[in-house]
Amino acid sequence: DGWKRRHGVARYRIVGEAGSADFEEITKSREEFQKMLAEWDPEVFLNSDETAVFYRLAPNSTLATGPVKGTKRDKARMTVLLTANATGTVKEHPLVIGKKNLPMPF
Structure with a gap:
């Protein structure tokens, strides 16, 4: 223990x-991919991401004079x-x- 700590x-x-x-292959593939992307207009690339809003979630801390019991979240x-x-020129409605x-079937 002492030797490990000292060193x-x-x-x-x-x-x-x-x-x-294989980092050489990764570098080669990345360069090829960048060349391929350069042929396209950035306007046509779309990116989507999802996020969640927990709209009924109570805070996990509070101001109190003593300990407070929690409830089911x-x-x-x-x-x-x-x-x-x-390019950020096209932004779809959320x-x-x-x-x-x-739930109702379609």
Whole structure:
């Protein structure tokens, strides 16, 4: 223990497969991909991402004079999909997905 501490050595768990990646091939593929992308207009590339809004979630802290008992957390949420093109000139209206008490078939 003392030797490890003096020399900054620690036990680390080996995780993932990053050590087996061929970095030369990655660099080559990245350059080819960038050349291919250069042929396209950035206006046509769309990016979408989703996020969630937990609209009934109570705060997890409060101001009090003593400990406060917690309650079951309400996980009611709305999922929102946001979409825009690479240049930012096209921004679609957000797509909001919620949950209905009585789902109806199409």
